[in-house]
Amino acid sequence: MLEVSFELFPPKTEGGIEKLKEVCTALNTFQPSYYSVTFGAAGSTQERTTETILQLQQNSLSTAPHISCIGMKKSTLRSLLALYQSHHIRRLVVLRGDQPDNIPILPSDFHYAHELVKFIRDETGQHFYIEVAAYPEFHPQTQHPLADIENLKRKIDAGANGAITQYFFNIDAYEQFMEMCATAHIRAPITPGIMPIFNFEKLIRFSALCGAEIPLWLRKRLNIYQDDQDSMVKMGIEIVTRLCEKLIQSNVPGLHFYTLNQVHPTDEIVKRTIEFHSKAC
Numbered sequence: 031m032l033e034v035s036f037e038l039f040p041p042k043t044e045g046g047i048e049k050l051k052e053v054c055t056a057l058n059t060f061q062p063s064y065y066s067v068t069f070g071a072a073g074s075t076q077e078r079t080t081e082t083i084l085q086l087q088q089n090s091l092s093t094a095p096h097i098s099c100i101g102m103k104k105s106t107l108r109s110l111l112a113l114y115q116s117h118h119i120r121r122l123v124v125l126r127g128d129q130p131d132n133i134p135i136l137p138s139d140f141h142y143a144h145e146l147v148k149f150i151r152d153e154t155g156q157h158f159y160i161e162v163a164a165y166p167e168f169h170p171q172t173q174h175p176l177a178d179i180e181n182l183k184r185k186i187d188a189g190a191n192g193a194i195t196q197y198f199f200n201i202d203a204y205e206q207f208m209e210m211c212a213t214a215h216i217r218a219p220i221t222p223g224i225m226p227i228f229n230f231e232k233l234i235r236f237s238a239l240c241g242a243e244i245p246l247w248l249r250k251r252l253n254i255y256q257d258d259q260d261s262m263v264k265m266g267i268e269i270v271t272r273l274c275e276k277l278i279q280s281n282v283p284g285l286h287f288y289t290l291n292q293v294h295p296t297d298e299i300v301k302r303t304i305e306f307h308s309k310a311c
């Protein structure tokens with residue numbers, strides 16, 4: 031069976047959580063391994079992550095809170111880990127995070143994700159399955175591609191069990207990256223992060239920030255439907271499903287979908303990909 035998981039972000043309003051539960055009910059059809067919830071991404075509040083996680087756990091959903099270094103003190107992290115352990119949460123996504131532009135620099139006891147991973151392992155032993163981030167097109171701030179691979183190795187050596195990638199649209203990026211990981215003796219599972227195409231302008235803007243490439247062919251094809259959202263989403267489904275099918279043929283450990291808290295178009299891509307997987311395997 032194909033392992034799928036879904037990323038959500040914490041809703042800003044109380045009403046938003048009810049809507050999010052409906053999104054999860056719809057996505058549950060695909061029996062995801064877990065739902066991860068981002069932490070302070072793009073300047074959102076960190077507390078809402080915990081609230082969202084606890085609400086989803088109450089609905090018997092398997093969850094994975096993200097945790098980042100931004101503003102994180104050891105004492106706060108200890109309490110957060112204890113809270114998650116008491117709610118039987120067994121999985122975390124551990125990141126450095128990015129300092130949001132709109133708030134002053136927060137003092138933190140951690141600078142890089144590997145320090146956070148080590149602290150969590152030291153404090154909680156093997157309780158959590160820990161995922162970290164990986165970058166097939168390399169992290170935008172890295173000094174050198176090999177330094178980025180070394181950094182991933184440092185995170186695995188510090189105790190991470192696996193990694194989820196930044197999204198990409200060019201399968202060569204993932205395959206080349208996996209070859210570099212094998213050369214560096216990184217054997218942990220690396221799950222591709224999949225970004226469905228929702229909106230052309232937002233995708234271009236966000237990709238520039240996070241260092242994900244939109245290949246020229248894709249940019250030009252999306253441009254055809256700049257003023258026709260429905261056709262763009264339909265074409266995006268075809269393109270992203272094709273990417274998922276190729277990844278399955280590369281024997282990926284699973285697929286992690288950036289849902290942006292929407293059922294569609296993720297549902298259609300997952301449905302088609304599961305059908306492909308059951309025929310192929």
Ligand code: FAD
Nearest residue numbers: 068069071096125126127128142143163169171172181196
């Ligand atoms: P790290 O692994 O710590 O690396 C960051 C950079 O520092 C890299 O360039 C690395 O090569 C370099 N580096 C590492 N160690 C050293 C060292 N000792 N000396 C010098 N350089 C070093 N952000 C959020 O804020 N909240 C989220 O919930 C969130 N979820 C994400 C989920 C996924 C799957 C992914 C891929 C990203 C997510 N992000 C999130 C974004 C992420 O926080 C940013 O990409 C961030 O800039 C890097 O985080 P990291 O964990 O990869 O950092």
